Amino acid sequence: MRAVPAPCAGRASARPDRGRMTSSQKPAPASVPPGAIEAEGLVKRYGDTTALAGLDLIVPPGNVWGLLGPNGAGKTTVVRILSTLLRPDSGRASICGADVLRRPGRVRELIGLTGQFAAVDEALTGFENLLLVARLLELPGRRARERAGELLDRFGLSEAGGRLVRTYSGGMRRRLDVAASLLGTPSVLFLDEPTTGLDPRSRGDVWDLVRGLAADGTTVLLTTQYLEEADRLSHGISVIDHGRVVETGTPAQLKARVGRQTIELRPVDRGRVDDAEEIVAHVTGAAAVRDREGWLVSAALPVGGRAGAVLAEVAARLETAGIEVAEIGVRLATLDEVFLALTGHDEPVEAGR
Amino acid sequence: MNATRAARHGVTLGWRNIAKFRHTPDQLLDILLMPITFVVMFVFLFGNAVSGDWHAYLRFVIPGIAVQALMFAMLGGALALNADMREGIHDRFRSLPIARSAPLVGHILGDCLKYVLSVVLVFAFGAALGFRFGGGALAVAGAAGLLMAFALATCWIGVLIGVAARNAETVQALSLVLIFPLTFGSNVFVPAEKLPGWLQAWVRINPVSQVTDAVRALTLGLPAGGSVPASLLWSAGIAAVFAPAAVLLYRRRG
Numbered sequence: 337m338r339a340v341p342a343p344c345a346g347r348a349s350a351r352p353d354r355g356r357m358t359s360s361q362k363p364a365p366a367s368v369p370p371g372a373i374e375a376e377g378l379v380k381r382y383g384d385t386t387a388l389a390g391l392d393l394i395v396p397p398g399n400v401w402g403l404l405g406p407n408g409a410g411k412t413t414v415v416r417i418l419s420t421l422l423r424p425d426s427g428r429a430s431i432c433g434a435d436v437l438r439r440p441g442r443v444r445e446l447i448g449l450t451g452q453f454a455a456v457d458e459a460l461t462g463f464e465n466l467l468l469v470a471r472l473l474e475l476p477g478r479r480a481r482e483r484a485g486e487l488l489d490r491f492g493l494s495e496a497g498g499r500l501v502r503t504y505s506g507g508m509r510r511r512l513d514v515a516a517s518l519l520g521t522p523s524v525l526f527l528d529e530p531t532t533g534l535d536p537r538s539r540g541d542v543w544d545l546v547r548g549l550a551a552d553g554t555t556v557l558l559t560t561q562y563l564e565e566a567d568r569l570s571h572g573i574s575v576i577d578h579g580r581v582v583e584t585g586t587p588a589q590l591k592a593r594v595g596r597q598t599i600e601l602r603p604v605d606r607g608r609v610d611d612a613e614e615i616v617a618h619v620t621g622a623a624a625v626r627d628r629e630g631w632l633v634s635a636a637l638p639v640g641g642r643a644g645a646v647l648a649e650v651a652a653r654l655e656t657a658g659i660e661v662a663e664i665g666v667r668l669a670t671l672d673e674v675f676l677a678l679t680g681h682d683e684p685v686e687a688g689r
Numbered sequence: 690m691n692a693t694r695a696a697r698h699g700v701t702l703g704w705r706n707i708a709k710f711r712h713t714p715d716q717l718l719d720i721l722l723m724p725i726t727f728v729v730m731f732v733f734l735f736g737n738a739v740s741g742d743w744h745a746y747l748r749f750v751i752p753g754i755a756v757q758a759l760m761f762a763m764l765g766g767a768l769a770l771n772a773d774m775r776e777g778i779h780d781r782f783r784s785l786p787i788a789r790s791a792p793l794v795g796h797i798l799g800d801c802l803k804y805v806l807s808v809v810l811v812f813a814f815g816a817a818l819g820f821r822f823g824g825g826a827l828a829v830a831g832a833a834g835l836l837m838a839f840a841l842a843t844c845w846i847g848v849l850i851g852v853a854a855r856n857a858e859t860v861q862a863l864s865l866v867l868i869f870p871l872t873f874g875s876n877v878f879v880p881a882e883k884l885p886g887w888l889q890a891w892v893r894i895n896p897v898s899q900v901t902d903a904v905r906a907l908t909l910g911l912p913a914g915g916s917v918p919a920s921l922l923w924s925a926g927i928a929a930v931f932a933p934a935a936v937l938l939y940r941r942r943g
């Protein structure tokens with residue numbers, strides 16, 4: 337019988353407290369040995385295309401880690417290497433200390449994988465899908481049935497359990513898929529774009545699920561092109577582009593470190609937007625932009641500039657020009673802006689609301 | 690990974706394929722309908738023309754249609770394997786701590802059920818129309834053994850196609866390119882003597898002809914001649930070439 341894998345050590349202490357994280361704090365201690373996921377110098381080429389160009393990644397146990405990048409950045413390749421499906425051309429990687437190349441059997445006992453495409457059998461019922469995996473994991477007959485039932489319950493699929501998966505909605509399939517990857521109580525779960533193609537409500541369900549797993553101490557590596565998703569769920573984020581990590585940190589750290597502060601204001605009278613824009617551009621020395629509605633004016637603050645001083649000067653000039661403002665303030669960059677700054681690409685797909 | 694565990698994983702995945710038939714009998718219908726159609730079509734449409742008497746033709750054609758049914762069952766197996774390899778489910782299996790061979794073993798076990806069912810159905814349908822076994826129980830058992838040996842050999846061709854092809858259309862095309870010359874360019878429907886000379890050369894060496902000859906002789910109680918060892922040799926030869934090739938490609942792809 338397959339033993340339930342012990343979670344990697346030290347998961348509770350290693351988890352950063354994102355609520356109190358400030359920009360002055362260092363990233364989550366990466367020195368906790370061994371990291372639930374460790375990758376060093378991963379390289380993978382397909383002909384002339386370089387999918388990974390020396391990727392490094394360390395995920396402390398018990399963390400939800402977002403792997404964020406545009407299409408083709410190499411996210412799926414990383415997941416496939418870490419889950420033993422693909423051999424890297426060079427570099428090394430380990431899961432809870434087990435090397436993915438030298439001990440793939442051990443790694444497979446430690447991980448659960450939910451790939452980009454639902455890995456469930458449409459011609460079987462939901463229950464049978466889970467039973468199949470339970471049997472492959474060599475749970476004894478009755479235990480396998482119990483475990484399959486438990487997971488159906490947990491994922492709100494009890495009633496649909498006897499139906500063929502063919503009749504399931506996209507969200508139900510995704511939940512079943514995640515349930516199947518959790519049958520073996522993995523220490524490390526890979527979720528490769530788990531919400532791509534889901535409606536907003538199903539997306540919310542998957543988010544709740546990830547939070548629940550994290551609360552149980554499971555390490556989750558989540559790839560996504562949705563910034564909002566990474567922002568909401570992750571303790572840490574690695575932004576990857578062209579096959580390497582271009583920045584790592586908590587969402588707050590990334591915003592503070594990479595994105596510049598932004599001043600934003602909205603005049604009461606929409607007719608004064610042009611004037612407001614001129615003032616903001618003049619004070620910040622940066623191009624001012626408007627939101628989609630064409631009413632909210634914003635501009636990046638100068639690097640090293642003092643936000644208070646800029647804000648005061650803008651306010652004073654607005655007052656002189658007689659422009660009443662409905663709202664005004666300085667905020668950190670959004671993750672979208674961080675992403676743009678890091679990758680130089682267009683922002684990835686915006687999450688559906 | 691020891692052999693017992695690997696076997697257990699393989700059997701579990703075989704169970705999966707059998708559970709699938711249970712839910713989607715239409716999938717099974719595909720394999721079963723084809724031979725019935727062929728029996729009806731050939732016996733009643735061409736029977737009189739070829740043999741002058743459809744009863745005589747029925748006895749002649751049933752063993753060959755059983756062989757042909759195996760080839761179509763192989764196509765079905767190749768399609769199912771191909772679908773698994775392309776879709777996420779194969780990655781799921783590979784990310785589990787199970788034997789690498791298990792998905793393949795599971796497929797072949799599932800296919801075996803289809804092979805047995807399609808052969809039994811052809812003979813049962815033939816019997817309902819008046820086909821009678823003339824060779825005694827031992828000979829019939831021998832015929833069954835030859836058919837299964839041939840099925841297990843050709844299923845590796847199906848595995849190779851299923852693993853190699855990029856999509857279902859390619860599986861279909863490759864399989865049909867293989868199945869048509871093998872089954873129609875054989876003595877399944879028309880005795881070799883009645884074919885044009887240039888075709889006879891191919892028909893006589895065709896493995897499907899050899900197996901058909903042997904099964905025909907054993908089920909009807911006729912002298913089998915060299916066809917029994919010839920069909921066994923063919924089966925062994927096909928397996929010897931295609932099983933390693935299929936496994937090699939499966940390991941590389943999968």
